[in-house]
Amino acid sequence: MEMNGDQLSVYALGGLHEVGKNMYVIEYGQEIVVVDCGNKFPDETLLGIDLIIPDIHYLIENQERVKALIVTHGHEDHIGSIPFFLKKLNVPVYATRFTLGLIELKLTEHKILRETELIEIQADSVITFEEIKIEFFKVNHSIPDCLGIVFRTPEGTIVHTGDFKFDLTPVNQQHSDIHRMAEIGKEGVLLLLSESTNAERPGLTPSEQMVGHHLEKAFMDAQGKVFVSTFASNVSRVQQVVQAAILTNRKLALIGRSMVNVVGVAIERGYLAVPDEMLIDQKQINDFPPEKVAILCTGSQGEPMAALSRLSTGNFRGVDVLHGDTVILAAGPIPGNERSVTTIVDNLFALGANVIYGSGVTTGMHVSGHGYQEDLKLMLSFMRPKYFIPIHGEYRMLYKHQQLAESVGVQQGHTFILKNGDVVDIKNQEARQTRKVHAGHTYVDGMGVGDVGNLILRDRKQLSEDGMLVVVLTMSKSKKELISDPDTISRGFVYVKESEALMNEVNQRIKQSLSELREENKMEWKAIKQQIKKSVGEFLFSKTKRKPMIIPIIIEI
Amino acid sequence: MEMNGDQLSVYALGGLHEVGKNMYVIEYGQEIVVVDCGNKFPDETLLGIDLIIPDIHYLIENQERVKALIVTHGHEDHIGSIPFFLKKLNVPVYATRFTLGLIELKLTEHKILRETELIEIQADSVITFEEIKIEFFKVNHSIPDCLGIVFRTPEGTIVHTGDFKFDLTPVNQQHSDIHRMAEIGKEGVLLLLSESTNAERPGLTPSEQMVGHHLEKAFMDAQGKVFVSTFASNVSRVQQVVQAAILTNRKLALIGRSMVNVVGVAIERGYLAVPDEMLIDQKQINDFPPEKVAILCTGSQGEPMAALSRLSTGNFRGVDVLHGDTVILAAGPIPGNERSVTTIVDNLFALGANVIYGSGVTTGMHVSGHGYQEDLKLMLSFMRPKYFIPIHGEYRMLYKHQQLAESVGVQQGHTFILKNGDVVDIKNQEARQTRKVHAGHTYVDGMGVGDVGNLILRDRKQLSEDGMLVVVLTMSKSKKELISDPDTISRGFVYVKESEALMNEVNQRIKQSLSELREENKMEWKAIKQQIKKSVGEFLFSKTKRKPMIIPIIIEI
Known part of the structure; x- marks a missing residue:
């Protein structure tokens, strides 16, 4: 379903129900502005995958409307997918001086620095498109030069916090601009998107x-x-x-x-x-x-x-x-x-x-850059939003953040816990979540972007747990008979040398399967392969309680 | 190097530089007593492995001397390997009533309950062998009926704490017998083996x-x-x-x-x-x-x-x-x-x-069963050992436990931080660590115990990350020429269907490799296989930055 008319729409292409891969999108009429373009690293179930980046097919389909990529700060979960994004979409990138420095390192590595339009902004910059006007405010986080973003639209004001904590004694003058935040809130915020990473932790983040x-x-x-x-x-x-x-x-x-x-x-x-x-x-x-x-x-x-x-x-x-x-x-x-x-x-x-070693007050060698519950409540209290979307986090974090929002006065039913792709549409100051855009994971594996899918991952999983056994049958084309004994080659399963008896039995099973198929008059290659997979697989499982991948290969002579 | 003469020897076959798989051994003269027989679960690098159990080859070689397996309590890291142990060694198992109940469940599952000699002990039991006499004392832990063990030997007394904490308000009367501990310590302890799981945590474990x-x-x-x-x-x-x-x-x-x-x-x-x-x-x-x-x-x-x-x-x-x-x-x-x-x-x-959810005082729904630093110091203070071996833990835990021991009076140089297999020999009240017995991991994978080694795990790792490509060459025996185009089959790498061009290039590389070998007059099967692995592997890496396992198969006709 496509958007129609001039309404305001907000959704994530990454960052919801997950930590990392942040990408949020604001649309008004013919204008699309993208916030952040992060990656995340695979867990141990995504065998062989190097990186996970947002699926941006929706943006590619609507590329003539995409006006800008605005980056809140320079962490990998906010900038890590920029090179992949820019290879598909030619869009200017707005970020602060330090953030741009890190983006440039990345673009240089990918050899696309020259063709990219990078635009430096400060906390007091204003970016004006046809309908959407963008302002900023300084936030404190565990990297310099972080911004929150204010979108002024004909429908009202949207605030995106970026990552933040309130550190009243920061190092290197990286102060949060709480006066500006108070001002924005006082002017009226229709919708707040605020980060949820530490929504489970009580108290205020240490300095x-x-x-x-x-x-x-x-x-x-x-x-x-x-x-x-x-x-x-x-x-x-x-x-x-x-x-x-x-x-x-x-x-x-x-x-x-x-x-x-x-x-x-x-x-x-x-x-x-x-x-x-x-x-x-x-x-x-x-x-x-x-x-x-x-x-x-x-x-x-x-x-x-x-x-x-x-x-x-x-x-x-x-x-x-x-x-x-x-x-x-x-x-x-x-x-x-x-x-x-x-x-x-x-x-x-x-x-x-x-x-x-060890984090927390015991050793005192680490404090989080993400606001705890009291930090999050302070942001909510400054902004006093009519509507609220908790962002950056797994479900339980978004859920806790919703509870925090309601505790400081956001009305019940005015918080949207979204999945990536769920769209909140706002028209006449009323927000509704009814439709979706396409969103998903894109896997990066070596040079391949998006070419490894679930089938390959399922194969890798089976191979990783029990290895595999290749069975080569050399058969005469005319008589459909074995010309020689089957050859078996295994990797990751057992040492064939040490399992001669097992492999002899496998060969017996294969011959038996073939003679059964012959009696049933089912000597097509496909049936032969299926039958060998089944009978050899079952035999090996009964003998070893392992399930190697069985790969039958038939050579016709 | 074998032990000679009647000295006292102590070592671990599991449980040091790791958490889990506990197995400690006390030898005096012709008698060997084993304490605990646990397993541990593999981390994500041990692809497909179900369990890790101690390598007990040393005990099997000395089986006529092994008198008993004594079990301190019924957790998996103390009883999980018992079925595998008993299939190799016919030794009586001593444990308390509750612990035996859990062991019996396990032996029933492995269908070896009937042939096992299980002997029930209480805290006041005494087991007497020729040279070693064994007593017990009650400790508190997160499972009922836990014991510490006292070995009385001609050389002196050794104490093994099992797992413990001091809970002065335990549930179900599972009190630590601190009076007995004080008594044992007063009588004099030559060597203490005490658990180290929480040696990094300051304070006393909550009740x-x-x-x-x-x-x-x-x-x-x-x-x-x-x-x-x-x-x-x-x-x-x-x-x-x-x-x-x-x-x-x-x-x-x-x-x-x-x-x-x-x-x-x-x-x-x-x-x-x-x-x-x-x-x-x-x-x-x-x-x-x-x-x-x-x-x-x-x-x-x-x-x-x-x-x-x-x-x-x-x-x-x-x-x-x-x-x-x-x-x-x-x-x-x-x-x-x-x-x-x-x-x-x-x-x-x-x-x-x-x-x-969440552990610790915040939710209060979990407390550890393992003593924190003050618990460990209390045990050390009760026992006042001349020598100390911290057990159950990774290196940093053993190291911290050594520091705790020295803080309450164990002399510097009298603590042994051992690896599994390192032996402490004690003669004339003097302890030295100079020799080793064989120790290691045995992997259980399906029905196989010990048949999966590093070569298979390395293959599984490669298969899990980049999959594999089987290349089948059908060649004439006489002319050593390809009879047809090579067949390629991949799993976990790329969809061959979608990569027809890539596979065509692979076939070109194979043909080129063969003609080069022919010119160099190196057309032996082994050389062909090596050359194909190398050239196809390098080609695919250059095109995809992935390294699938290349498996060449040559069929001679």
């Missing part, structure tokens, strides 16, 4: 400064080298590591590609202050006494190829974690990464390091 | 009674049916659910096989008190008003086939979670299970249930 105090203490206590692993894009935290290093008179080395790249962007664009002569190359680390060196490294999520993982196993060339060194994990593990992170912690302890 | 209070409140607040999911073996918690149901005048139904079995054992053996007429069959649930029914179910770890998961998707025949029902997850997720659990929570919210 980033808490981490700074703990970092300083750890640096002062440390005897040998100090390694700190964190997200490179968390420039406030990087700044606090710099301060702790200054305080304890240590040089600072950066290791890991994204640490070097992103810190480079932050320094160059003025978001990070590092004294001259403080930065040293990783090759110089061993030129200084250990108590004079700090090292910022990637890999806080346990990524096997990143610096911290390689350091923990002694496989980082030229840099060693030694007995007496301190290693600080200044980032919380993203759900699903816990095991990889704890393995690294184990290995670092085994090297004799003093490892400071 | 199980805390959960009872929260359950009662939730039951009183509930409008509709109340579902509680917990470990069936946590009889204290089940008892508290029973109490909350009595308080609110609800009938109780059990769903899930292990809930029915284990609660059955607990009632029959007198560990759980349930009033007559309170239990109803799951078929009767809809015969009562929803506010008169409570349901205990399996699946608190998100297991896809267990009751809670099926309830959450509306796939449990005859029982529905409806709007207004309450669902309580009264168990913490084991690391690695978080995502499956949160998916279930999402689905339950979507059904309209009031879901109470």
Whole structure:
């Protein structure tokens, strides 16, 4: 069903009932504005998949109406799909200076930087299309230069918060503009879209400064080298590591590609202050006494190829974690990464390091960038929206956020818990959710975008659990008889060498199946293949309780 | 290297640098006593593996010396490998009444109950061998009838704590016998083996009674049916659910096989008190008003086939979670299970249930059965051991436990952080760790025990990520020439139908490889296969950035 007339429509192509892959869309009349273009990483059931990006078929079909991609901030779940998006849609991209820096790194990697129209905005920028006018407001989050967005439409005002928390003592002057938020709310908000990541957590998010105090203490206590692993894009935290290093008179080395790249962007664009002569190359680390060196490294999520993982196993060339060194994990593990992170912690302890890990107040080395329940209620209270759509989160987070909204006065029935693709249409100030646009996951696997589907994933799953057995039958075309014994080749199932008896029995089953089919006069190749799959599969399951994929191949001579 | 002379030796065949698969061994002279026989579940890298059990080759080689398997309590990580153990070693099994009940369920399933010698012990039992005398003491843990073990040997006393916490207000009289512990410590302990699961957590473990209070409140607040999911073996918690149901005048139904079995054992053996007429069959649930029914179910770890998961998707025949029902997850997720659990929570919210989830004091629906740092220090303080081996845990937990031991007086250098197989020998009261016995993982996959090794797992990994391509070459035996075009069959890679051009190019590469080999006069089958693997693999990687397994098959005619 297509939209008709000049109404206001809002929907997500990613980010609902999931964490990551954020993409929200505002339509009014002939204008479509897209907010964010993130990716997410596959869980362990999506075998072999590298990335998941939003399915943007709907936007491609309506490309003449798509006026802009506006990016709230530079995290992967908000910018990670931009290269794939731009290869399909030629649309200008609006973002702040720091966010653009990270987008440019990405476009350079994909070799499409030159043909892209990138437009820098600030918190006080205004973008004016025919019908939709766009303003911004500053929010605080765990990366610099984050914006919330205000859409002024003939139907009313929509606010999209981006990711945010309220940190009243932020690092590097990354203040939330609460005065502007109050003003927007006072003018009247028809619809609020607000992020839900921490809607399950009571209280107010602790300030980033808490981490700074703990970092300083750890640096002062440390005897040998100090390694700190964190997200490179968390420039406030990087700044606090710099301060702790200054305080304890240590040089600072950066290791890991994204640490070097992103810190480079932050320094160059003025978001990070590092004294001259403080930065040293990783090759110089061993030129200084250990108590004079700090090292910022990637890999806080346990990524096997990143610096911290390689350091923990002694496989980082030229840099060693030694007995007496301190290693600080200044980032919380993203759900699903816990095991990889704890393995690294184990290995670092085994090297004799003093490892400071674990999030929360216990170690104080990490605070979330996403608002807790009181932060979310404060945003809702500023905006006083008539309608509310909780965004960014799995169902239980959206659900809790709805409860929070009602607790601060949003009317029952005025909150929409949507799925990706569900459209809220607003006309004459009344919102209704009745229709859908196409939305979905697109899998990226190597160079392939969208070519791996459920059938291939189902095959990979079977192959991964029980392997496979290829059965080659060489048969005469004329008589439809076996010319020689069947050949069997297995991978991931059993060592055929060690299972000669089993394979002999498999051959017996095959011959038996063939003679049965011959008696029933069913010697078509398709029937033969089906019968062999069935009889060999059942036989192997009865003998091994495993279900390898059986692949019969018939060679006609 | 073999042990010589009458010395005391202690080592683990499972449970060190891991959580699960516990098996510890005490040797003195000609006597070997084994403590516990657990399994663990594979992480996502062990594709297709069902279970991991200890490698017991060393015990099999020394089977005439193995006198007993003593089991501290009935959790899977302490009893899960017993059937596999007993199929290899005919050894009497000693355990308490409740633990034996769970072991019997397991042996019945494996059809080896009859031929096993099961010996029931109590806390005051004494088992006397030639040299080793064994006593016990009661400990509190999240399952009834748990014991610590005291080994009296000519060399001195060894204490093995089993799993424990100190709960001064336990449910169902499962008290720790702190007087006996104090006595054992006063008499003198040469070596303590104590569990390390929660060595990272500061403080004292909360009492199980805390959960009872929260359950009662939730039951009183509930409008509709109340579902509680917990470990069936946590009889204290089940008892508290029973109490909350009595308080609110609800009938109780059990769903899930292990809930029915284990609660059955607990009632029959007198560990759980349930009033007559309170239990109803799951078929009767809809015969009562929803506010008169409570349901205990399996699946608190998100297991896809267990009751809670099926309830959450509306796939449990005859029982529905409806709007207004309450669902309580009264168990913490084991690391690695978080995502499956949160998916279930999402689905339950979507059904309209009031879901109470999350561990810790926030919801109060779960407390750990493993002692925190203060519990561990109390045990160390009671036992005052000369030597200490932290057991049950990954490296960082063992390391933290060593620090705790030193903080309460264990001498530096007297703690051994071991790997599975590392032996501590004690002679003349002096302990040394110099030698190893064979230890390792044995994988159970379907009916196969130990037949899946790293080669098969590596194949499964490659198949799982990029699938495979079978290339069949039909060649004349005489001329060594292709008789027809190569056949290609792929699974988990690309749809061949949609990639006709790609497969045509693959065929070109194969023909080219063959003609190159012919020119170089290298037309042996082995060389052909290698060359095809290489050239097709490289070609496909360059085109797709994927690395499917290439399986060349040559049919000679």
